[in-house]
Amino acid sequence: MAEHNNLYQRAIYYDVIFDRDVSREVEFLKAVYRQIVGRELQSVLDLACGPGYHARAFGKQGYRSVGLDLRPEMIEFAKDRADEVGAVVDWVAADMTNFRLDEPVDFAFCMFDSMDCLTANEQIINHFRAMSDNLTPHGLYLVDLNHPATCSITVYDPFCYAGQRDGISAEIRWADTPPTIDMVAGVAHTMLEMRVKDHGKELVITDQAQERLLTPPELQLLADLSGTLEVVGWYGDFDLSQPFSSSPASRRMIVIFQKRSQ
């Protein structure tokens, strides 16, 4: 999804469009942790959490839960929403390439294509190192990305999402104009437009972003180069029985890293 500054400073509009039920993803995270690590999950970190859907769901269920986002506006919004439903979450405004939690967590995840804002290899390696420093022994890190069949350096489908709530309606369109792709860096330069009607007021917000379009071997190599994480699993959906493959049933590219033993 990349670093769309104009969008992410308007947390309420992001939430009107993207608020969703994440219970299936939360159940998958618990199950995959149990399967790989062999014990019950106790603590989580929702990285680039935006309005904090996953952090809030875990907090509500009594897990030790942390939500981290670069944008203080998102963190403030996420905290208010969690407080409204009595979910206990630690909220942190920080850069995911350089952060230190008070205590390490068992399982961190970066959902909804949010890692694509890290465009340079060096940034990704720094991010993996920071991630590993904040994991408990044998801890896991899951990254959820668009499937390369819909988003890669040779294919970039336009996306449109819309929502409405409490007198606000909002629609966001990505890549109506095809993005410019730097084939060597593996980076798309993408335009987006958000149209909002907020209690009679109309707004059009345009933005552009750089998005890294990673391939599976690159993810593997960058983890190896970090010296701190290793790839332990691939899935094509939030379903233990769905492998990552070229079949249409494999909707997402979900990779799971594990902290290396020292």
Ligand SMILES: C[S@@+](CC[C@H](N)C(=O)[O-])C[C@H]1O[C@@H](n2cnc3c(N)ncnc32)[C@H](O)[C@@H]1O
């Ligand atoms: C797609 S949105 C949020 C996704 C959210 N996890 C969800 O499931 O809807 C991506 C988020 O990444 C955040 N972000 C961008 N760059 C970041 C960075 N370097 N460190 C931490 N958060 C970042 C943005 O502020 C934005 O809230």
